[in-house]
Amino acid sequence: MNHSYPTEAQQGASLSSTLSNDGDLVLHMKGIHKHFAGVPALSDAELKIKAGEVHAIIGQNGAGKSTLIKVLNGAHKHDEGDIYFMGEEVSYASPHKAQMAGISTIFQEVNLIGYRSITENICLGHEPKRFGMVDWRKAHAHARETLARFGLELDVEQPLSTFNIAIQQLVAIARAVALDARIVIMDEPTSSLDEREKEVLFRVIKELKASGVAILYVSHHLDELFQICDEITVMRDGKTVGQRAIGDMTKLDMVAAMLGKDPEEIARGGATNFASTGRASDQVLLSVENLEGAGALKNVSFDLYKSEILGLAGLLGSGRSEVARAIFGLDSDLKKGEVFLEGEKMDFTDPMAAIEKGFGFCSEDRKEDGIIPQLSVRENLTLVLLPKISKYGLIDESKERQLVTDFIQRLGIKTASMEQPISQLSGGNQQKVLLARWLVTNPNILILDEPTRGIDVGAKGEIQSLIRRLADDGLTVLMISSEFEELVEGADRVIVLQDGHSIQALANDQLTENAIMKAIAQETRHPVA
DSSP: OOOOOOOHHHHHHHHHHHHTOOSSEEEEEEEEEEEETTEEEEEEEEEEEETTOEEEEEOOTTSSHHHHHHHHTTSSOOSEEEEEETTEEOOOSSHHHHHHHTEEEEOSSOOSOTTSBHHHHHHTTSOOEETTEEOHHHHHHHHHHHHHTTTOOOOTTSBGGGSOHHHHHHHHHHHHHHTTOSEEEEESTTTTOOHHHHHHHHHHHHHHHHTTOEEEEEOSOHHHHHHHOSEEEEEETTEEEEEEEGGGOOHHHHHHHHHTOOHHHHHHTOSSSOOOOOOOOSOEEEEEEEEEETTTEEEEEEEEETTOEEEEEOOTTSSHHHHHHHHHTOOOOEEEEEEEETTEEEOOSSHHHHHHTTEEEEOSOIIIIIOOTTSBHHHHHTTTTGGGSEETTEEOHHHHHHHHHHHHHHHTOOOSOTTSBGGGSOHHHHHHHHHHHHHTTOOSEEEEESTTTTOOHHHHHHHHHHHHHHHHTTOEEEEEOSOHHHHHHHOSEEEEEETTEEEEEEEGGGOOHHHHHHHHHOSSOOOOO
16 A cells, blocks of 8 residues: 655645545535635635544644634634535534534533533533423433443533533533534544543444444544544645545654655654653752652652653553642642752742742643733743843833743744734644743743643644753753653653552663553552662
8 A cells, every 4th residue: 555645736636536426425515715814714625524434634733624614613604615514505604503403513622611510511502391491300311311322420410610621521522412413523522531531432433423423523643543533634724635545544644744745754753853862961850759649649759860851651640740730839738748859858839939949830731721811922921030020010121022032033933923912823832932931931840741732743843842952952851741652752761650659660762652551551559769
């Protein structure tokens, strides 16, 4: 089988050939154009999906994926083109209209109502009625039956906000299933799920597929696509550049197609852009001893060496994020354990104490705990630095603007200006701003919790390269990632966590994806020596 991705000229021929066979089409979008303030977001985009097909749509941020989806579900009105759903030409005025017609969208950010119960969220807009009133007994039973398909037994009368983000995501998916949709659009549905929850999701997707429901699947986790998808549409610069069967593509083909580069060129750089140089020193900079408490932590110990990128691996709930938060002073309920910085015992009772000692921390949830969306790039970037560039409560605006300009250039942040609201930037550029927020403080240790989650492959490579350069220049990095490939290629060592215990340290030839998975799967727990 030839896995090389075709040239643009070949892509056009390949695309037209693939799209010529209508089969049992449930959706056909063709010749779709969309402009914002005169700038094209979609140019002659095309998408075909059959009933009972799991269809991936991939591309970098800005490729047009989200815009195409929003045109389909009625959030945006397209300028030109045609949309055929179930054989009829359609154009929906709102996502609600599309949903009622059989097109359900599950967004990456859970868009349900936290203070309402699980039942209310699942049944919202189609509540069973009795004598004009909501039949709560029937509604609760319906919610339980829907959740049972996911293997979930929850108190459906409790507010959704009392459950973790993974459960909320599964409830959002359950709501879409409950609406008897003909097409379910899933935007990064596994971003908050652990491996076991992913298995549940994939099982439900297969059930939906078997019942004739089409799934439009958007994910930056390319490995997932091989597990569940049948077809892949690739978008670049607002255009559809190819549609192929999953069996005809490799991961390398996908990356090359999204970037518009030759697969051999991509292969020479490795699967990630980390390329560990192994330049960590033998000087222990930070020692963590017997951390317990802070939620999931039971017994975590490890050393962090100067100029090292140390990875933390483990499943959701293993204690990865809790370790980072405890070190940075964000969790104050530690029952026991000590942290030493260059041999000196630290007592981080709040983040300010950690910052003063040269720590920086990029949290897992960029949108919830990182950016302040209504503020500008400048304001977000200098947030931590304000005390150092202010005098008598007045900010040195000249110094601030010079620093922001320098870091925008240094990190390659793509923004119209430093005054542009950060919410208008792509995920990758938002992440760069958050990195700059800490780099501008000249930290000694930078803690990164899922630094490349939810960003496209191009921005991901840029951030990975930046992290490696920073470590090579002397910065010490503690990095959490759910992508084992990223840890294997980028980290100098990896500490594996399981159920709140540090169970194994991996380095050099021992550091492989299989070794990480094997360590996670083992039943006995032995603290790292």
